[in-house]
Amino acid sequence: MTATDAAGVRGALAVWAARAPRALGDLAYLVYIVALSALILLGPGVRAAWLLATGADGRAVLTDQSVPSTWAAATALVWLAALVVGRERGPALRPPFPAAVLGDAGVPRTRSFGGPVLRATLALVVAGALVPAIPVAALVDLGAATPRGAGLVVAVGAVAGLVTAGGWLAGQVIGARTFAAAAGALAAGAALAVAGAWTWAPWALVGTAWHSAAWPDAGAHAGGIVAGVVLALGMVAPLRAGLERLATRRIVGQAVRAQRAQALVDAMDLQASGEVYRALPSVGRRLAAVGHVRGPAAVVVADVVGSLRTPARLLGGVVALVLAGAVVGAELSGTTLAVGPVLAAILTYAGVSVLCDGLRHAAALGEGSAQYGLSRPALRGLHAVWPTLAGIGLAGAGAALAGAPVGLATAVVGVVVAVRLADVLKGVMPVEMLVPIVTPMGDLSAAGRAVWLADGPLLVLAAGVAGGFAADGRGGLGLVAALVAAVLGWRALRR
Amino acid sequence: MTGAGVAVELDAVSVVLDGSTLLTPTSAAVPAGGTLVVRGPNGSGKSTLLRVVAGVRAPTTGTATVDGRAPDPRRRAFRQLVAGTVESPVPARDLTLAEHVALVATTWGTPVRAARTFATELLGRLGVAELAARFPHELSSGQTQLAAIAVVLARPSALLLLDEPEQRLDADRVATVAELLAERRAAGTTLLVATHSDALEAALGGPVLRLVPAVPGAPDDVPDNDVADDDGPDDDVPDASADGRSDA
Known part of the structure; x- marks a missing residue:
């Protein structure tokens, strides 16, 4: 690297920055805006988390024996x-x-891309330090x-934040085989951590430190910390070469995909933005998607085979x-708080x-x-068959295998599948939502747009929380289901 | 894969959008099972004309009818009559080219086995049999154009609206497309084809509607577009006045 290199990059970036x-x-x-958002959104959120963490339930959760292995699994994930x-x-x-x-x-x-990488690394290091800061301060x-x-x-x-940044860059620079090996190792590590084997691996570093902090007399497990630090230091040179x-x-x-996705997010078209990153098929073309059955059922079979590709x-x-089905009965460690339905709802929405x-x-x-040659509602209805049956069926199977309540899993997953179907049919934001809503407090139209953008995740959370109520024998899930059915029906028939 | 053709009538149709003229007043008539080739430079309104006939663009003035009624793609009966590339077919990202053709044919009532055979034959006719197992993102731009034509031809239609089907195709493929279109016409389908290709125009052999672009600031009494006798390559084909329409 020479002074000329540095000057060249600086010059190019100066010209680029000068365009706008x-x-x-x-x-x-x-x-x-950032300060206001932090005060309005982050402040109350942090305060609520602190009050929860330092309450009676918080103590039971934070001092549970399973917390270190949970940290290890979460770090690997x-x-x-x-x-x-x-x-x-990549960064x-x-x-x-x-x-x-x-x-x-x-x-x-x-020199040319080190700036963005360093900024991303710094942000992740800070985030990595902040995430465990509140719970350990509560401890x-x-x-x-x-x-x-x-x-x-x-x-x-x-x-751990530093290794996260390294992993992010590694995903960008390593080859397919190395990527597959690393991804397999981390997935296996997360599974092993859940099973209790967590103290020896690099991803156990936060869990190990937590264990030492919460149970100082129980003997230190330094292996995880040492492995994590060695990994952080050892990955620098290969990543630089990569x-x-x-x-x-x-x-x-x-860069092109990122810009396209960002433009679609700016236009509030999250569906199209996701499309930019959706994997394209490359295998399975010999597996016939059409020709097994006649009539409208051919559409369903085509969807099934399409997924296999x-x-x-x-x-x-x-x-x-x-997993959504398997975790639906889970309770927060040390408490009877039913967090399983919320986890199940989130996993279903993604899956x-x-x-x-x-x-x-x-x-x-x-x-x-x-x-x-099918009407629009019929075509949409047929394309909804595969995600509905597979979603509910797989979650039900997961619940049965894990001994979780199958009925609750089916109910929560069914509602969340309907939310996802409604999301897919959402389309672009209606232009009427851009009309200002003038009030003494200012323009409230942004609130409407925010709700429109986030209605899917909000309904998913509502379904999860209502599922938690249902697990405790309380109502609410039916109400959420009715709301979701109304949204889905309207979008399926009208949009 | 065909149906009895329908008549198309355009009576002084124009389209003005926010003060900008997309299509100057145009009249034409195509009998059921007939052909109308639409030509003109870029910006003369060829695509707009097809969009009016497809019912996706309302005329500012004049009237357009398909089978005696105003075009309306919200009517199921209309959608059953009209196919085309006015709006590009939407590909399914995880189906192969042959499966696209077969699936579309199946949904229009073709038995499964026959639909697969039809797909193989159609792609063979278009000279792209080797692309049958390709996914949409694996096609070049010319191959994508052929795929769009194949999907359109996979369904029955009484009226085919094709917007520059020769785009990005070599001369041999243009001839093949023309041949397939001629077969559809022989089976009764009405053809309305916008093109820049002399070869396609000559091969289709129908009357030619030559559009002229609107000139900003020009007087309102510019002559209307309509099917004309001119000295183009269509000299030896009958014009629309033979169908009893002349709207100059």
Whole structure:
């Protein structure tokens, strides 16, 4: 790396930045929005979390023996997620044009793309330290840990954040086989941690520190911390070399997709934004999707075979749905708080998405499309069969295998599948929602747009919470189901 | 894969959008089972004309009818009559090209086995049999155009609306498409085809409607578009006035 390299990159970025200089007023407004959002949203959230953590239930949860292994499993899953995200959107990212220019320039990648990587790393290190900070501070407040032990947890949290950043970059730079091996190891590690085998692995570093903080007399498990720190230090050099070898085509491809997805998010079309990153089929073309059955049932069979053509994606969906059924009866450690239905709802919402490609295709057909000889409601109804049957069936099977309540699993998963179907049929935001709603407090139209954007996740959470009530013998799930049915029916027939 | 054709009538149809003229007043008539080739430079309104006939664009002035009624894609009966590439077919990302053709044919009543055979034959006729097992994202732009045509031809229709079907195709493929369209016409389907291709125009051999683009600031009394006798490659084919319509 030379001074010329640095000057070249700086010059290119200066020209790029000069195309749309940010006014001081814009910057001030951005700071104002961030500060206000933090005060309004983050502040009460942190306060509520603190009150919960330092209450009677919080003590029971935080001092439960299963917490360290939960930290280990969660850490492995976060690293796995970072690795997977890096395949499609890594931290070495700039807008498409500067990415192409700098990618083709004779400048080291660490110079041309090191800035975004370092910023991402810093953000993840800070996040890694902050995530365990509140619960371990609560542990100190409850008198269950010393400040020194809490400090260790926060410090190794930062190291875990560093490894997360490394995993994210690794996803971008490593080859397919290495990626598969690393992803398999992390998935297996998460499963082993749930089973109780967690103290020896790098992803056990936060769990190990937590164990030392909460039970200082129980003997230290330093292995996890040492392994985590060694991994963090050991991955720097290979990742730096991998970044240097990263192909411009890959960087630019990711940059283009990221820009397209962001533009669609800005336009509040989250469905289309997700489409940018959805896996394309490459296998299974010899497996006939058409020709097994006659009539409308052919549409259902085509959906089933279509799903088989993105096997990794399908596998992820199946695992999520089976897990959804298996965890539906789970309670928060040390309490009788039914968190299983909420987890099941979230897993179902994510898992059933991979089965909805046929319905997405039907939703993409224009209002007057006559591509198929079926009415629009009939076509949509047929494309809904596969995700509905598979979603409920897999979750029911998961519940039966795990000894969880099958009826509750079926009810919660059924409602969430309907939410996902309604999401797929949502379409673009109606322009009427852009009309300002003038009130003495200001323009309230943004609230309507926020609800419209987030109605799917909100209904999923409502279904999960209502499922928790149902587990306690209380009502509410029927009400959520009726609401979801109304939304789905309206979208299926009208949009 | 065909149906009895329907008549199309355009009477001084124009489309003006926010002060911008997309289609100057145009008149034409196509009898059931007939052909009308629409030509004109870019911006003359060929696609807009097809969109009016497809019912996805309302005319600002004049009237358009298909089988004696105003085009309305919300009517099921209308959708059963009209197929085309006015709006590109929406591909299913996880079905192969042959499966697209077969699935569309199946939903229109073709038995499964016959639909698969039909798909194989149609792709063979289009010279893309080797693409049968490709997914949509594995096709080139020209192959995507052929796939769109194949999907449109997979269903029965009384009226085919094709917007520049020759786009991105080599001369041999254009000839093949023309041949397939001629077969559909011979079986009774009405054809309305916008094109820039002399070869396609000559092969289809129908009357030609030549559109002229609107000129900003031009006087309102510019002559209407209608089917004309001119010295183009369609000199030796009958014009629409032979159908009893002349709306100059």
